[in-house]
Amino acid sequence: DQQVKQNSPSLSVQEGRISILNCDYTNSMFDYFLWYKKYPAEGPTFLISISSIKDKNEDGRFTVFLNKSAKHLSLHIVPSQPGDSAVYFCAASEGATGTYKYIFGTGTRLKVLA
Amino acid sequence: DTAVSQTPKYLVTQMGNDKSIKCEQNLGHDTMYWYKQDSKKFLKIMFSYNNKELIINETVPNRFSPKSPDKAHLNLHINSLELGDSAVYFCASSPNPGSAEQFFGPGTRLTVL
Numbered sequence: 001d002q003q004v005k006q007n008s009p010s011l012s013v014q015e016g017r018i019s020i021l022n023c024d025y026t027n028s029m030f031d032y033f034l035w036y037k038k039y040p041a042e043g044p045t046f047l048i049s050i051s052s053i054k055d056k057n058e059d060g061r062f063t064v065f066l067n068k069s070a071k072h073l074s075l076h077i078v079p080s081q082p083g084d085s086a087v088y089f090c091a092a093s094e095g096a097t098g099t100y101k102y103i104f105g106t107g108t109r110l111k112v113l114a
Numbered sequence: 115d116t117a118v119s120q121t122p123k124y125l126v127t128q129m130g131n132d133k134s135i136k137c138e139q140n141l142g143h144d145t146m147y148w149y150k151q152d153s154k155k156f157l158k159i160m161f162s163y164n165n166k167e168l169i170i171n172e173t174v175p176n177r178f179s180p181k182s183p184d185k186a187h188l189n190l191h192i193n194s195l196e197l198g199d200s201a202v203y204f205c206a207s208s209p210n211p212g213s214a215e216q217f218f219g220p221g222t223r224l225t226v227l
Contacts, residue, residue, distance in 0.1 A: 043218030104157040
């Protein structure tokens, strides 16, 4: 049972344009969400997070939007740069339990074309 | 200076063998994790330790045994390796169990022949 889904395995975007990566979840108890970025042969690195009490969080070129009623979050990268080419994982957790056990999606491979 | 390191990076072994993967973090974190990323790219948590105590133990075969000799180390020992154990195993750490951000190691690619 896949509680966190990233339905687009890959995405190509032109440099300078907006990249939008999507993530859907099924567990309404999830209250904390993160995005990780992963380059080949490296471990995932934390990018940005959002709590369920917010609907938007911004950090530089990266913005995460949360739509709780739709159980959907998205990561926007503006403007996209070639160095953003990587696999992006979203993850969700029931933080209220006190232990952040994250459920990860299967990732979306972003390719930013120069 | 690597924050979370794993050894070995690659491990190729025969079915039925026993192997260990080591993980060390120099971030001073209290909490460490093991994740498995299978061929379908699912990244699933296996175990978590906080101050050397087991706090998360997912449905993992008991052939997998984590060991935390101290806060900075969390090793994974696998007995009687099976073909289905082939995957990339990631170690991670966080300041405490309530920390949202986890810091991942580079992964160990295990291939069981």
